[in-house]
Amino acid sequence: MKTLIIIIFLATIGTGSFAQDTAYISRDRTTALFFKSSVKIIGKTPPDFKVRQIENGLITLKAINPDFKSVKLNIQDQNTNQVYHIPVQYSYGRAGRRIEVAGSRSIITVIRTPVTNYSAIGNQLASGKRSDVVDRKKIGGVKAWVNKLSLANNKVFFRLDIRNRSNLPYDVDFIRFYIRDLKTVARMATHEQEIVPLYSNLNKHTTVLKSKEIAKVFGFHRFSLSEDQALNIELYERNGNRHLYLQIKQKDLDDLQTINPAPQQPANTLVASLNKGNYKRRN
Structure with missing residues (x-):
């Protein structure tokens, strides 16, 4: 029984999913997503932008229609089965970047300090x-x-x-x-x-x-x-x-x-914050 529980627990870890920051695309510039291992796109891709898998760990994005709503591209790591949910939005100025995608973890913290108003x-x-x-x-x-x-x-x-x-x-x-x-x-x-x-x-x-x-x-x-x-x-x-x-x-x-504004009341709630180091951008 214990062995079965351990197997289920390990399988759950291997199929975790991670939310990522936004990938911006335009019709004139190609945005590239780099992964450390082989990945594949899962589910359907919207018709408003072009998705190409150049290599096992490289996917490029380019817009066809600039008026599409923000969507999420689901990409699965072939080694760990982790799924990355990458929001995609149209933006002329922020498109055309190299983006390195990696996993993230959630950290639970307690906020007890006064919050700036x-x-x-x-x-x-x-x-x-x-x-x-x-x-x-x-x-x-x-x-x-x-x-x-x-x-x-x-x-x-x-x-x-x-x-x-x-x-x-x-x-x-x-x-x-x-x-x-x-x-x-x-x-x-x-x-x-x-x-x-x-x-x-x-x-x-x-x-x-x-x-x-x-x-x-x-x-x-x-x-x-x-x-x-x-x-x-x-x-x-x-x-x-x-x-x-x-x-x-x-x-x-x-x-x-x-300026010396009055602070808000101290917050006393649990919040989950993503590790900011998981998603690096370079022009």
Whole structure:
């Protein structure tokens, strides 16, 4: 009886399934998924994108129709029988990357510390007129400003204003943030450190209509810059070419405004968090 229980337990481990981060694809760029061992695609693949298995451990993705809804691609490891559920979404700017896929494990932790009231900070910075502008850019009737650079609970926040004075609506595809050297030597590899906001009040599908203006707030873990570095902010238009590129430089961080919002009540619940090291991206 004990032997049977052990066999069932080991079989259960071998057929575990893991959720992965999103793989972004477009019609112009091919996204590649690399696996450490031989894999196969299970189930049907949607007709909106092309899936090709180039090698045992290499699968490529490319979009056919840009308007498909987010779906999950199920891929099984032939050695361990583990199933990876990889969400696939259309995005012009984030497509065309090499993605290494590996297993993950869940860790149960107890949160007992006060939680930063990010919504209160976002509402405070989004209200009122823009001020203390650190950078601005304009293209095709669309203009963006970085302003209200602030520090709250050891986190860095800023406001991004977007105004549209063209007749054509401006659909926001996504906004990318990364730290890079201001000057790069020709023929040398450029090192980029991509950072992800821990807070954003930007909706997934945001459109700025003619003569309209929006103010969105982003928050990050505290970061620092050297004199020859900048935080780059890339704003991409969905199905268009009116992309905006803004920067926050080291000198802009010297005059951070301090915000002291009231913290939320301490949370006392069990949460499962995925190991962030399981899914690495490289351009």
